Amino acid sequence: MQLFATCLGDLLFPDAVADAEALLRRAGFDVAFPGGQVCCGQPAFNSGHRAAARRVARTFVRAFSHDLPIVAASGSCVTMVAHYLPELVGCEPFDVWELSSFLDACGAEVPRTNEGRRLAYHDSCHMLRELGVSAPPRRLLERSGAEVVALPRADLCCGFGGTFSVRQPEVSLAMADEKLAGAGGADALVTADPGCLMHLRGRASRAGAPTRVVHLATALARGVA
Amino acid sequence: MSDLSAQRTSGGGLGGTGRFPRREEAAQLAQPRGRFREIARGSLRNDYTLAALDIATDRLRDNRLAAWEALPEVEELRARAHDVRMRVIDDLDRYVAQFTAAVEARGGRVHFARTAEDASRYVTDVCRRTGAKLAAKAKSMVSEEIRLNDALEAAGVRPVETDLGEYIVQLAGEHPVHILAPAIEKTIEEVADLLSREEGGPIPAELGALTAAARRQLRETFLNADVGITGANFAVAETGSICLVTNEGNGRLVSSLPRVHVALLGMERLVASLDDLAVMLRLLARSGTGQKLSSYTTLITGPRRDGEQDGPEELHVVIVDNGRSNLLGTKYREMLACIRCGACLNVCPVYRKAGGGAYGPVYSGPMGAVLLPLLVGLERAESLPHASSLCGACTEACPVKIPLHELLLELRRDLVEQRVAPWAERVAFTLWSLAWSTPAGYRLSTAFARLGQPLAGAFGPGRVWASGRALPRLGRRFRDRR
Numbered sequence: 056m057q058l059f060a061t062c063l064g065d066l067l068f069p070d071a072v073a074d075a076e077a078l079l080r081r082a083g084f085d086v087a088f089p090g091g092q093v094c095c096g097q098p099a100f101n102s103g104h105r106a107a108a109r110r111v112a113r114t115f116v117r118a119f120s121h122d123l124p125i126v127a128a129s130g131s132c133v134t135m136v137a138h139y140l141p142e143l144v145g146c147e148p149f150d151v152w153e154l155s156s157f158l159d160a161c162g163a164e165v166p167r168t169n170e171g172r173r174l175a176y177h178d179s180c181h182m183l184r185e186l187g188v189s190a191p192p193r194r195l196l197e198r199s200g201a202e203v204v205a206l207p208r209a210d211l212c213c214g215f216g217g218t219f220s221v222r223q224p225e226v227s228l229a230m231a232d233e234k235l236a237g238a239g240g241a242d243a244l245v246t247a248d249p250g251c252l253m254h255l256r257g258r259a260s261r262a263g264a265p266t267r268v269v270h271l272a273t274a275l276a277r278g279v280a
Numbered sequence: 281m282s283d284l285s286a287q288r289t290s291g292g293g294l295g296g297t298g299r300f301p302r303r304e305e306a307a308q309l310a311q312p313r314g315r316f317r318e319i320a321r322g323s324l325r326n327d328y329t330l331a332a333l334d335i336a337t338d339r340l341r342d343n344r345l346a347a348w349e350a351l352p353e354v355e356e357l358r359a360r361a362h363d364v365r366m367r368v369i370d371d372l373d374r375y376v377a378q379f380t381a382a383v384e385a386r387g388g389r390v391h392f393a394r395t396a397e398d399a400s401r402y403v404t405d406v407c408r409r410t411g412a413k414l415a416a417k418a419k420s421m422v423s424e425e426i427r428l429n430d431a432l433e434a435a436g437v438r439p440v441e442t443d444l445g446e447y448i449v450q451l452a453g454e455h456p457v458h459i460l461a462p463a464i465e466k467t468i469e470e471v472a473d474l475l476s477r478e479e480g481g482p483i484p485a486e487l488g489a490l491t492a493a494a495r496r497q498l499r500e501t502f503l504n505a506d507v508g509i510t511g512a513n514f515a516v517a518e519t520g521s522i523c524l525v526t527n528e529g530n531g532r533l534v535s536s537l538p539r540v541h542v543a544l545l546g547m548e549r550l551v552a553s554l555d556d557l558a559v560m561l562r563l564l565a566r567s568g569t570g571q572k573l574s575s576y577t578t579l580i581t582g583p584r585r586d587g588e589q590d591g592p593e594e595l596h597v598v599i600v601d602n603g604r605s606n607l608l609g610t611k612y613r614e615m616l617a618c619i620r621c622g623a624c625l626n627v628c629p630v631y632r633k634a635g636g637g638a639y640g641p642v643y644s645g646p647m648g649a650v651l652l653p654l655l656v657g658l659e660r661a662e663s664l665p666h667a668s669s670l671c672g673a674c675t676e677a678c679p680v681k682i683p684l685h686e687l688l689l690e691l692r693r694d695l696v697e698q699r700v701a702p703w704a705e706r707v708a709f710t711l712w713s714l715a716w717s718t719p720a721g722y723r724l725s726t727a728f729a730r731l732g733q734p735l736a737g738a739f740g741p742g743r744v745w746a747s748g749r750a751l752p753r754l755g756r757r758f759r760d761r762r
Binding site: 060062064065066067069072073088090091092093094096098099100101102103104105106107108110111113114118180181184185208210211212214215216217218219220221222223224225226227228229230231253254256257258260261262 | 316321324330633663665667668669675706709710712713714718726745747750752754755757758761762
C-alpha cells in the first residue's frame with residue numbers, strides 16, 4: 056500500500072505519520088512512500104479557489120498509483136481525495152482509506168498500549184459524515200486496552216474548519232473550548248485528523264486546559280502516556 | 281394599548297444590548313463583510329444567549345431525532361419530499377399559473393410581485409383601498425424579507441405580530457433570530473418587561489401570567505384588525521389552497537376574523553397536489569419541533585362564499601419572487617426546496633455560538649447562509665458562505681435533502697470566480713498553489729517557512745490563529761526522516 060503523509064502530517068505531525076507507518080508495518084503491509092507527494096489541494100478547494108486547488112491536486116495524481124490502496128492518517132484529506140479530487144482534476148477514482156478504517160477492515164492487531172486508560176474520541180466531521188467512519192477508530196482504541204468514553208454531543212464540530220478558524224476566530228475558539236471541556240474527564244482526547252489536532256491542541260495549550268490532545272495513530276502505536 | 285411604533289422607534293430599552301441589528305439599521309438585507317463576526321462576538325460575550333441557544337436548539341434537535349426515529353420510512357419520505365419539491369421547482373411557471381387560476385376561480389386575487397417593493401406596495405394598496413388601519417399578522421418570514429412592517433407603517437397601517445415569539449421581538453424593536461423560535465434568545469425577565477410596558481402595568485415574570493397578558497393584548501388585535509396578513513407554509517397548485525402550520529392558532533384567527541386576508545408566499549412554496557402536501561406535512565412539524573403535526577394545520581381555499589358563516593370577504597395572495605428566480609435552473613435550485621423547518625439551525629455548531637442575528641435580520645443558520653447571498657447577490661453577503669466550518673450537520677438534518685454544505689462550497693467558488701473574494705486572498709492562494717505544484721517547490725517553500733517561523737504569529741492569518749491558539753511548530757519533515 057501507499058502512505059499519504061498529507062501536508063499537515065508531513066510538516067507539523069511527522070511523529071503521527073511515523074506512528075501510522077509503524078502500525079501499517081506491524082499489520083504486515085509493505086509501506087511505500089511516494090516521494091512526489093505534496094498535498095491534496097483541500098485548503099484551496101474548501102475556500103473556493105478551484106484553480107489553485109487543481110494545481111496542487113495534480114501533484115497527488117502524479118505521485119500516487121491507482122493500482123495500490125492509499126492510506127492517510129487524516130479523515131478530511133481522505134474525503135478530499137475520495138469525493139472531490141477525481142472530479143476536480145478529471146481522473147479515475149483512487150482506492151483511498153483513512154488509517155483506522157483500513158486497519159479495522161484488515162482485522163489488524165494493535166498493541167495493548169492503552170491498558171487502563173480512559174480516552175475520549177473526537178469524530179472529525181468529514182470522516183464522520185462524508186466517509187461514514189465512526190466505529191473503527193473507537194474499536195481500535197478499545198483493542199488497544201482503552202475504555203472509550205463518550206463525549207457530550209460527539210456530533211459537534213470542534214471549530215477548525217480550515218480557513219474558518221481564522222475567518223471566524225471567536226466562534227471557532229468557542230467551539231474548541233466546548234469540545235475540550237467535554238473531554239475533561241478523559242486521560243486524553245484522541246482525533247484522527249491533523250486539522251482538528253492542530254486546532255484543539257493549540258487551543259488547549261493557549262487556554263491552559265488540562266486536556267491532552269493526541270493523534271489516533273500515536274495513541275494506537277505508542278499509547279497516550 | 282400603547283403605541284407600538286413609538287416604542288419601536290425609541291430604539292433603546294429592552295434588548296438594547298446592541299446584539300441585534302435594530303430595525304432602522306437593518307433596512308437592507310445586505311450583510312457587509314465583518315458584520316457576522318461583530319455580532320457573533322456579542323453573542324459569545326453573553327452567557328444567557330449562549331445557554332438559551334444551547335437549550336433551545338438541543339431540545340428541538342432531540343425532538344426531531346426522536347420523531348424521525350419513530351418513523352421507520354423516514355429516509356424514503358425524505359427522498360419523496362425532495363422529489364415533491366423539485367418537481368414543482370423545475371417547472372415553476374406552470375405551477376404558478378395553475379395555482380393562480382385555481383385561486384381566481386374561487387374568488388381570490390393573486391398578485392405576482394417581482395420585487396420586495398412591488399409586494400409591499402400591493403399590500404399597502406389593499407390596506408389603503410379598504411381603509412385598513414390595523415393589520416394583524418401571523419408569522420411570515422417572507423414578510424420580514426420584504427420589510428412589510430416598515431411599508432405598512434409608512435402607509436399609516438399599524439402591523440401587530442400575533443405569533444407570540446414574533447410579538448415579543450416586535451415589542452423589542454428587533455428581528456427574529458430563529459425561523460421557528462424568533463425570540464429564542466430573550467430572557468423571561470426581558471419578556472415580562474416588554475409585555476408590562478405594553479400593558480401599562482407590571483406583569484410578573486412567570487409563564488402563566490405572561491401567557492395571559494399576551495393573550496389579552498393580542499385578543500384586541502384579532503378582534504379589531506381590519507386586515508389579516510399571513511404567510512403560507514405551502515400552497516397547493518391543483519386546488520389554490522393556502523396551508524398554514526401553527527401551534528398557537530393565531531394563523532387561523534388572523535386568516536378568518538378580519539374582513540380582508542392577505543397571504544404572502546415565496547414563489548417556491550407551491551406543491552402540486554393535496555397528496556404532495558400530505559408528504560410535506562408528515563415531515564414539516566416532525567423536523568421543526570418533533571411533533572407529528574402542529575396543533576393547527578389550516579387549509580384555506582378562497583374567501584368566504586355565499587352562505588358561509590365566517591372567513592374574509594376578500595382574499596389576496598401575493599406571490600413573491602424577490603430574487604428567487606435567480607436560482608431557477610442553476611446549481612443552487614435545490615435551495616428553493618427549503619421548507620423553513622429550522623432543523624439545520626438546530627444542529628449547526630456555528631449558529632449555536634454566533635446566534636441568529638449574526639446572519640442578518642431574516643434568515644439564519646445554514647439555510648440563511650446559503651439563501652441570502654443568492655437573493656441579494658454574493659457581493660452583498662460575502663461573509664455568509666464562510667460562516668460555516670463545512671461540518672455537514674445541516675445536510676444530514678435537512679428533511680428535504682438539500683446539500684447545504686455543498687452549496688456553501690459552491691458559493692465560495694463563485695466568490696472567487698466572480699472576484700468578490702478579497703484580492704489578497706486570491707493572490708495568496710495562487711502563489712501557494714504555484715509553489716506547491718511540484719515536490720521541489722513544496723520542499724523549498726516549506727524550508728523557507730521554517731526559517732520564517734518566528735514571524736508566523738506577527739501578521740495575517742498566523743496572527744489571528746495565534747491570538748487564541750498556540751502556533752504549531754514546523755520541525756523536520758516526515759519525508760526527510762525516511
